[in-house]
Amino acid sequence: MNEYLQKALADALSRYELDRSSWPDIQIEKPRDPSHGDAATNLALMLAKPLQSNPRKIAEQLVEYLELDENLVSSVEIAGPGFINFRYSKDYLMKNLHHILQKGETFGSSDKNQGKRVLVEFVSANPTGPLTVGHGRNAVLGDTIARLLEWTGAEVDREYYFNNAGRQMRVLGQSVQARYLQLTGRDVPFPDGGYEGEYIRDIAKSLAVEFGDKLQDKEDISVFKERAEKEIFNDISATLNRMNIRMDSFFNEHDLYENSSIKEVIQALRKDDLVYDEDGATWFRTTKYGKDKDTVLIKSSGEPTYRLPDIAYHKNKLERGYDLCIDVFGADHIDTYPDVLNGVRALGYDAEKIDVLVYQFVTIVKDGKPYKMSTRKANFVTLDELMDEVGSDVTRFFFLMRSPSTHLEFDIAQAKEAGEKNPVFYLQYAHARIHSILRKVEDVAEFTGSPPLHLLEDESETDLIKNLLEFPEVIISAANSREPHRLINYLDSLAASFTTFYHDCRILGEDPKLMYARTALATATSRVLANGLSILGISTPESM
């Protein structure tokens, strides 16, 4: 419909003596206030300047030039400072409602990003402990963005990047070793800055059960490290599974060392004089890109900082032929990813294909006050604990509710007690209620032929239909802006719109034809709710 209006306006516009290059963008939008119609354009306002004329006069002229099919658009009005408002015809609405019913569980999908190969990298937590509520936002955002993009036709891979080589992992191994020695009777101190969590003892215990005290004199900590990595990874995978997240691949940072990608990056950058040696370290000339300081890529110890493998990793992603690579990062990375992009660009790759989504941190509120978490100090709330309390539906919903760019306050107590009051139940309830009605309808009536949709005349009915029709556009905008909360806001208004209809119009006990038409409308609504919730990774119970 938007395209149709745009084209009609463009045709009208072509009757002006105006250079095509100075044409403004023809924007069609849905007015905030429904009394302003179903669609509106500000074209006359935009033309005021180039035409040196009063916007209302321009609007009048435009409307005169405008040729619209009455079967699609029932009215055109000029309002306010010069907006042109359109109203959809009933025919148009009914035809599209029918279309929703036909498309069923694919309604809402589009080919907007057809043929695009996309890689979404998210979670990427190092395996040093269980996933916490702090990782939750990253995990759920990444997965839902992937789902949204799939609904717009893209081919999406989900990838988890992890580091099992660095200092953190060494500390992890030492922590397990210390617990193991303590368990087997040696009185050894726990390492400074070690991981204090209970899960470390569990891992040590499993080693003690398997090997007894045979590992006591091992100097090499790799046994401890590898066991810890394996067990923690299983744990992380299980948590992701519970949250409805399935990774397509796990990318191991260590591989970048083994296949010499890192060396190649350094060599290539050095050739362009973007890398130099000083004080025993190897530096990247980030001052060339407007930074205050150059950045160390290889420490004087010979060990790379994480930035170097990061550049190699992103180069690797682009080499794999993706058209778009999305990184989901917390706000703490905000200052570091430009280095990576500059590095990739300097290597001759198209950094435009990398899109970094930076979300603001989650503030955990526990017992009414902000709670500072640390994996190392073991004062954290794990995602598993949270899901034990509220389930995965509430967990996912909570993380998606807010725009990624604002701080998300996560009140543990509130989430736990949220129970019946939680907004996710409002959506599921609407869905369950529709199915309850549909079950009853099945008992009393049998419909044949296509539903007589023209009988839907009540305002709450047409409002609901209009609301349903927006679904595909909402998915596209949520996907392309990487903002899943838009879908939540939409579903919320859809559920509200259905409830208004439910209170105004009965289904059961009406004339069979009207009952059929309203049953069709209810079916379409439950379809859109179900499709929308499935994109969010949230279940759609038929009864609660």
Added chain:
RNA sequence: GCGCCCGUAGCUCAAUUGGAUAGAGCGUCUGGCUUCGGACCAGAAGGUUUGGGGUUCGAGUCCCUACGGGCGUACCA
């Protein structure tokens, strides 16, 4: 100090990316169940969009500035 993000109703947050009278949920107050699921609905109160300037037909949204908060500012990740 410098860089990035944020500041909207008592609280948590929206606002079609520059559009018309800034909206929801929670909380507060009033009303509504012998009829399809009351986990609901209708209504009320609550705002100088942190303050101040600017840009234009038009600003919560863009620019400058002050203040307040978060995150960075490592040869940590």
